[in-house]
Amino acid sequence: MTEIGKRINVLIVDDSASVRKLLVEVLSGDPEINVIAAVADPILAMQRMKMQWPDVISLDIEMPRMDGLTFLRQIMAERPTPVVICSTLTEKGADETLQALAAGAVEIITKPKLGIREIFHEQRAMLIDAIKSAARAKLQPMHAPMQKPSPKLTADAILTPPAGTLKTTTQQIVAIGTSTGGTQALEQILAVLPRVSPGIVVVQHMPERFTTAFANRLNSICEIEVREAKHGDRVTPGLALIAPGGHHMLLQRSGAQYHVDVVDGPLVSRHRPSVDVLFRSAAKCAGKNALGIIMTGMGDDGAAGLLEMRQAGAYTLAQDEASCVVFGMPNEAIKRGAADKVLSLKDIPTEIVRRCS
Numbered sequence: 001m002t003e004i005g006k007r008i009n010v011l012i013v014d015d016s017a018s019v020r021k022l023l024v025e026v027l028s029g030d031p032e033i034n035v036i037a038a039v040a041d042p043i044l045a046m047q048r049m050k051m052q053w054p055d056v057i058s059l060d061i062e063m064p065r066m067d068g069l070t071f072l073r074q075i076m077a078e079r080p081t082p083v084v085i086c087s088t089l090t091e092k093g094a095d096e097t098l099q100a101l102a103a104g105a106v107e108i109i110t111k112p113k114l115g116i117r118e119i120f121h122e123q124r125a126m127l128i129d130a131i132k133s134a135a136r137a138k139l140q141p142m143h144a145p146m147q148k149p150s151p152k153l154t155a156d157a158i159l160t161p162p163a164g165t166l167k168t169t170t171q172q173i174v175a176i177g178t179s180t181g182g183t184q185a186l187e188q189i190l191a192v193l194p195r196v197s198p199g200i201v202v203v204q205h206m207p208e209r210f211t212t213a214f215a216n217r218l219n220s221i222c223e224i225e226v227r228e229a230k231h232g233d234r235v236t237p238g239l240a241l242i243a244p245g246g247h248h249m250l251l252q253r254s255g256a257q258y259h260v261d262v263v264d265g266p267l268v269s270r271h272r273p274s275v276d277v278l279f280r281s282a283a284k285c286a287g288k289n290a291l292g293i294i295m296t297g298m299g300d301d302g303a304a305g306l307l308e309m310r311q312a313g314a315y316t317l318a319q320d321e322a323s324c325v326v327f328g329m330p331n332e333a334i335k336r337g338a339a340d341k342v343l344s345l346k347d348i349p350t351e352i353v354r355r356c357s
Contacts, residue, residue: 007031008135011054012038013045013071014086015063019111023058023086023127030128040064042071056134057083060111061096069100076104082134086111087210094213101183106137106325110207125270133180133298137325172198172289172356173235173258175251175282175309177275179205179297181325185345186295187218190240192349195223198291198356199235201243201251201260201282203273205297208246215242231262243273250281258286269301275329279305288313291355293348294339295319297329307338315355316340317348 010033014020020038027033037048041063057075061068068085075081084107087097097108107130110123174197178185182204190200206214211228218226218240229241229249235258243249248268250261268274275294279302282290292309294302296319310316318330318339323346333339343351 007034008131009034009036009052009055010058010131011036011045011048011056012058012086013040013042013063013068014038014058014060014111015040016060016111019060019086026124026127027058027131033128033131042066042068045071053079054081056131057081058086058109058131059083059100059105060086061100062088069096069103072100072105073103080104080139082106082137082139084109084130084134094210097210098183098213098217104139106134106139106180107131108207108210129270129298133326133328136298136328137180138327139325170289171237171256171258172291173251173282173286174198174200174291174293174352174356175278175286176200176202176293176295177278177297177302177305177329178203178295179271179275179299179301179326179329181296183214185319185323185325187221188345189349189352190218190222190224190226193222193224193352195238197224197238197352199237199258200224200240201229201235201249201278202240203243203249203275203278203302205271205273205275205301206245208244211242211245218242229260229262232259234259243278246272248273248277250277251285252281253285269304270299271301275302276305280308283308283312283314286312286314290314291352292316293319293352294330294333295345295348296324296326298326299328300332302329303332303336303338306333307336310338310340317351318342319348320344 012023024035024038039045043065059068083105085097085100085105088111109130215228224238226240228244247262248265269276292306292314294306306316316339318333320342321327323344
């Protein structure tokens with residue numbers, strides 16, 4: 001984690017000269033970021049790092065002489081350093097990026113298209129935010145699998161009003177929002193929940209296409225079913241729906257049944273999908289039948305929505321500082337009085353079971 005007021009020293013490692021040039025231009029334009037070098041492969045990076053170790057590394061996956069995954073694992077073994085993966089929007093790139101996140105990388109940014117000198121304002125902001133988020137990350141040791149909880153379960157432009165009244169249903173849902181460090185945190189929670197669990201809706205800040213591979217990976221290791229959400233999907237017990245990257249996800253209710261709307265729209269709290277959009281929709285249509293959980297991540301996305309959930313009668317949790325990679329989002333929620341309880345990551349699955357049984 002960098003000191004307050006200190007510029008973030010960034011090393012860019014990418015075999016594309018065009019991408020290196022563009023990343024340097026974008027990141028150097030922010031007064032809080034200092035690009036110390038931009039090199040073509042990990043071998044050159046290691047030589048440069050002998051002179052000055054960076055605060056954050058922007059790392060491509062596919063490179064000559066040494067691939068990014070091998071380099072990442074070597075760095076994490078030698079001197080753990082926040083790494084942001086700069087990946088392509090391909091199925092292969094998504095799979096390898098998930099391997100990188102599992103190996104200790106903290107953020108993902110999508111590689112700008114070759115030949116485009118000027119990038120959209122949204123992507124520029126996301127690139128800068130990813131670097132700043134990584135610089136504030138507290139790298140966590142790899143955790144052993146948690147033991148399963150013993151209890152068993154019984155079974156404003158974007159938002160729209162819910163249909164019907166809440167008294168017609170008692171079906172419970174869990175809404176989770178997270179960002180930096182959230183991929184590993186979600187895995188630790190969802191992988192230990194029993195098959196008979198409440199319906200779960202999740203916003204994890206992640207670029208388009210990567211959420212498909214992420215959901216598939218979770219589905220392969222969880223007892224519950226996990227999949228990327230599609231517009232109109234029902235929220236049912238034993239199912240977790242992950243908001244697709246690049247789209248907002250809202251919880252809706254028709255009679256006694258919940259479903260999700262997947263919609264386009266502007267960035268909300270500088271994100272799409274936004275945790276605030278999910279949480280505020282859950283407050284409106286689920287109220288006291290909802291459990292809201294805000295976890296590791298930079299910024300304040302979700303803090304206002306979690307407070308709205310609590311005011312609507314939902315029970316709300318925030319992840320504690322010690323177990324967060326970045327304590328920004330939970331901290332902001334706690335400061336606003338949005339959390340009924342603050343828990344360590346390892347205690348959240350048991351609390352889900354206890355509150356929803």
